[in-house]
Amino acid sequence: MRTRLPRPAAITLGSLLVLNTAWATEVQVAVAANFTAPMQAIARDFQNDTGHKLIAAYGATGQFYAQIRNGAPFEVFLAADDSTPAKLEQEKAIVPGSRFTYAIGTLALWSAKPGYVDSQGQVLQDNAYQHLAIANPKTAPYGLAAVQVLDKLKLTEATRPKLVEGQNITQAFQFVSTGNAELGFVALSQIYKDGKVESGSAWVVPSSLHAPIRQDAVVLEKGRDNPAAKALVEYLKGPKAAVIIKAYGYEI
Template sequence: MKPSLSRLIAVLGASLLACAAHAAEVQIAVAANFTAPIKDIAAEFEKDTGHKVVAAFGPTGGLYTQIKNGAPFEVFFSADDTTPAKLETEGDAVAGSRFTYAIGKLVLWSATAGYVDDKGEVLKKNAFRHLSIGNPKTAPYGLAATQVLDKLGLADAVKPKLVEGTNITQAHQFVATGNAELGFVALSQVYKDGRITGGSAWIVPDNLYEPIRQDAVILARGKGNPAAAALVEYLKGPKAAAVIKAYGYDL
């Protein structure tokens, strides 16, 4: 083997070892509504950086409880801004790392085409048997749904028909499987690249519920992990922004 080729192989080998040495793994807790976007973002992040993302999904309230009970999460993607702020105040998050990664939107959705009109009049007609929402105590989108019903003066009328999912994923599943004719879900669950992906929907006007500001924060366990810091920065970049917008979120 020629010396020059030997040196080239040695350099390439050293480079690969250096990349492997700098690659790290980050464990993240993600609010259920952000499941599809973070999977797309994580795939690109892993290709671009070499780091690995291990994600767990659930309702914001449930993930908070897991974090407080010692779950090994290093970055938290919440469906609200109050829970990450609370963790920061309680010393469970890295001070100054919190930021808003998306503004969520609520949608009234049915798996049946033509069932939900574009003004939400189907709610006032009250001809359905079941209306699915996320648990308002643990899921910010469920809380937003109750705010809409209150604003419209329909809370008492539809209360006997409410079916609560433990998180927004289960609320969506109730509608998708036909166990509820319609439900309030995250727009990101039924929207991609500028359109509703199936069924029928009413995108709820922003003035009917409090803004769903979704904050992320590096947790205490993630302090010093280069993959955690890199992922947070990646979420602020153009590639992640394009994915987030594609799923119907505002920035």
């Protein structure tokens, strides 16, 4: 004898499926350029696990700040520093209590040429290269960290005529990867995956040579009532995101 599912239970199951679909929504996110690769990986898992869709734009933190203050439709902001989100908090442009550090970044001196950069960064002191790429230190925190390193090593004047400045860390990376600069300061996450540098040669810059690159995230005012914005922030704090973030060379 075949057992039939009671009619009320069948209706309830269907209602739950409809309800789950109705709650799924999308979130507009501004993401610091250095976090592009891990964010793309996190976005895939986030959508699979929650049903929410993440629409991301990648760029320089300083440029995003200006866009946000001019009304850009971003709901969540993942900066490359902690000072910009703090400034937005002071300006009451974020949801109170939403600011947190999602990653601590690492700076690297990198060349697309294997063996070109030694493990101690002596290539900088040797000064035999023609071009050194950095991100704009006024808008990109990794560019600012690069300038601090050069200052600490007393190489500011020697390197000044050799600097090739990108609008953000992605462009600085592109200058090096295409050979337009022999070496450059990039985010370790751009060249690192699962415990190793994927190509070329690099010096992982000691954190003592620059201010900590604490990267904070916030829910912006435009995301106050968006459940996907809240879900993303919670997801970034979770274990699955942590595994991805660490795989790209960040600290938590």
